[in-house]
Amino acid sequence: MELYFEKELDRLNPYQREAVLDESPACVVNANVGSGKTTVLITKIQYLHHIKKVGYEDMTVLTFTNKAADEIKSRLLAAEPELPADKLRGFGTFHSTALYYLREFLPVEDLGYSKEFLVIDPEEELELAYDLIRQHKLKIKYKNRLKKRLESAMAVREAEKKVSKYQDDIYELAGLLKEEKAKQDKMTFFDLLENANFLLKEAEQKSVSPKWVIIDEVQDSDTQQLVFTDRLISRGASLFAVGDPNQVIYSWRGSAFQIFYTLKHKYQAKELTLPINYRSSTSILEAARCFLQNGSPLTGVREPGSKIIVRRQYDAFQDACYLAARMKKLHEEGISYGEMAVFYRLQSQSKIFEDVFLREGIPFEVSLKKTVGDVPVLKWCIRLLRFSLNTKDTASGIYVLSSREYGEGISGKKAEEIVRAGQPGKSLLFDRMCGLVENCRELGNEEELFTYFELDRYLNPVSASFHEDSDAVRRLFGIMYAYVREQQAERASGMREFVNSSSLYGSDVLREDISRQEDRVKLMTIHASKGLEFSCVFITGVNHGLIPLRTGDMEGEEEERRLFFVGITRAKDHLELSYYMNPQERADPGESRYIRMIPPRLLEHDEDIGPAVSLQELKRQVQEQRRSMTAGCLEQSPGQSLEQNPEQSLEQNPEQSLEQNPEQSLEQNPEQSLEQNPEQSLEQSPEQSPEQAKQQKLVRHSRYGTGVVVNEDETMLEAEFEGYGKKEFIKAFSELEYI
DNA sequence: ACAAATAGCGTTTTT
């Protein structure tokens, strides 16, 4: 083993080797993009184990995502296949490690919990809070923002909790919620760390005392995670942390300020640097250097490579069409689609690319954050299992019975009665849930479980999404059975563990079918691109107002710059930036100043925004296609609410009016059509062509009188009434009369 | 019951 390890060490560059061999009790490694950070981290772990004879069980390796933790574990196992998995129990995300400590070593009873406590998602905590408000008749203002208000209330110190800003009972609620969670044996992600931190301060030394704390992507730590680290270090652990201050893009969700500085001072940590980037061509690196905050060195070792292409486009649609053609060409040249990626600033920007790529036959995959909670049927099923496995969880029982979409659709009051009384015979579904643990032995696979709950009946067979729903549920059950088998646990307790483990929230329950075909173009936000790399990267919409997004303060501005830095450093060989002359969203037309910050000699401008006569026709077809699609599956997609924004903005954009008069628009360059019709932009309703504005449509309403139609589509109608102003109506329900 | 006043977003997302 030691010999094998010598070879590993030889493969490292001097900087990497120094980090691995460093002997100081605390060391932070300032690792540049693409400098082999993960390799150093893994080699360090192996070094500690094989050479320094530190047991894996004496190491705590902390990451922020399950994905990162899985990668580290699987790379260790690949090098050492006979390594028993339970030696790596201390390897995982901050939250899963806190969970492990709480379950195995820390006296959670001191906080009123049992060892079998449950992990709940934020939404369930919110439900609990609303329940408490009702039960205790608390006065809470701005209930719609309760989640945010509670978050800030929980962060306030005990001493300052006298009167709330709005003079309501928010602090009382926070206190009650804490009690209630302990009573119901439930912890949120926040509680996992908070409680672990509290107990680590008090508990006896021997219970948890790793010899090493090793942290990946340490720049993303928030205060809670910093405290967790500190608790372990003050128990005698040495520290080895790796991260990149130039890749801080999550400070808005609380990553602590200037971590490297803090760690260096707090623990007299030695700071080492990994300056050499192996990933990108030197042109790309040179451009990236313009966006570094501090003058940290960033050295490349590769050839200059091709210039960065900057494209001027009329709008996102034209860009999408260009990209489709460009990618086809690259594919013909032998670059696989999997090596290409399109980045944008906002989730809502993906839609137009999806539509065009679908039409053009480009295989693609959109990276969307989806958890079980985002799919209504799975959310319902999890609650079904939760109550079945723990009938004390009455909130889940009530939720399942009173759901409108699934189950028996019992009213909330009645459901509460049944669940609280706990008497059988009132509801078949309720009886089945209560009987699950008893009958568990006979239910050997997902199909039998499905049948046991009579889900054929309860998953709302008349709904359009029934097939999709039952497939999703079967898949979830399948994953659960696989988990139980893998853990070699007794069935009921294995299921309980699955349903309550944070691993559930991190697992790819929904992505099974996507990963089959790998050769796809990836579409994602720049945020989501962190940690990935592609041969060809296309960053789209590099306009001011998008990249950078209009931000209030300096800090936000700097974060935007780091974000762009992250985006361009994902590219290995080829990078293209595009900006729009007619951005439909909040962006300004023209190139972002970020493009101007790159030395011109690195750039190649492509300013031809040719008229492409058929483009308008194509665009019309794409929009038509989308309309028929969204009409068909309105209720199935959980992401629907997110996707409504681009839809709306599309209705308002000028193309809508072009679509209504195709003959007129076709021979015009789209850019001209806007500039040549100044009256149009002065109109109150730009979606109407001048002709339509002249022959105004009038409607009569029983209450508001006669009004002028200002906006109209298939479902909605907006009219302006004299003395009343504008009013929106749903056509199907309003009693409107055309005049 | 309606109108005026006020608060606080806006985007990015993991556990």
Place this chain on the structure above:
DNA sequence: CGCTATTTGT
């Protein structure tokens, strides 16, 4: 800044 949801005032 401009919009929306909510609270507060009449």
